[in-house]
Amino acid sequence: MRKYLTISLILIGLGAGAAGAAELKVAVVDTTRILKEYYKTELAEQHIQQQIGDFTAERDKLMAQHRKMKQEFEALRSESQNKALTEAAREKKKEQAEEKLAEVIDFEKSIQEKAASRKKDLEGEGRKIQGELGKSIREAIRVSSEKGGYTLVLADGGLLGNGLESVLYADPKMDITAEVLKILNADKPAASKE
Numbered sequence: 001m002r003k004y005l006t007i008s009l010i011l012i013g014l015g016a017g018a019a020g021a022a023e024l025k026v027a028v029v030d031t032t033r034i035l036k037e038y039y040k041t042e043l044a045e046q047h048i049q050q051q052i053g054d055f056t057a058e059r060d061k062l063m064a065q066h067r068k069m070k071q072e073f074e075a076l077r078s079e080s081q082n083k084a085l086t087e088a089a090r091e092k093k094k095e096q097a098e099e100k101l102a103e104v105i106d107f108e109k110s111i112q113e114k115a116a117s118r119k120k121d122l123e124g125e126g127r128k129i130q131g132e133l134g135k136s137i138r139e140a141i142r143v144s145s146e147k148g149g150y151t152l153v154l155a156d157g158g159l160l161g162n163g164l165e166s167v168l169y170a171d172p173k174m175d176i177t178a179e180v181l182k183i184l185n186a187d188k189p190a191a192s193k194e
Contacts, residue, residue, distance in 0.1 A: 025151050025152070027144075027145065027148060027174050027175070028156045029176060030156050033157060034180060037181050037185070038184045038185065039185050040136065048126060048129070055118045055122070059114075065107070066104070073100040073104055076094075077097040079093040080096075136184060140180045144179045144183055148176060153176070156175075
């Protein structure tokens with residue numbers, strides 16, 4: 001008897017909760033498509049690629065300078081072992097070679113430090129851009145959801161650790177991705193005619 005009373009109270013509670021709850025209206029957004037079709041994603045990727053290109057050019061210039069310094073060291077070291085020179089001249093070349101070697105080592109360290117610094121800067125820039133894109137996307141989803149009267153929006157397109165998408169099935173009528181993209185791309189500049 002007590003068991004039936006407990007079950008009855010639970011069912012009454014669930015019924016009252018369901019009656020008092022607002023209608024649940026669910027929508028789905030394809031996050032992969034959003035990122036692919038949102039014009040600012042491409043601009044962000046171009047910006048990062050430009051940063052990488054600038055860094056690569058700077059690194060190549062530094063490496064060329066490094067190779068030249070190493071060649072100078074090798075030439076001095078070779079001259080320091082030249083038997084045609086006097087002992088004093090060979091000793092002087094040896095000292096110059098040691099100084100050049102110290103310069104080469106210091107220059108290598110500075111290249112490594114610059115590379116680490118630029119990598120850190122690029123990673124920070126990437127995180128900042130991701131955050132800005134995410135904020136824009138969330139805002140567009142919020143606007144679209146309020147306009148459509150949705151109480152819950154689920155992300156579709158992102159893979160979980162097990163390789164399954166976070167939404168395993170959704171009726172295509174629930175997909176508001178196109179509406180969100182319309183909001184996101186509303187301020188897209190017109191394509192320039194070349």
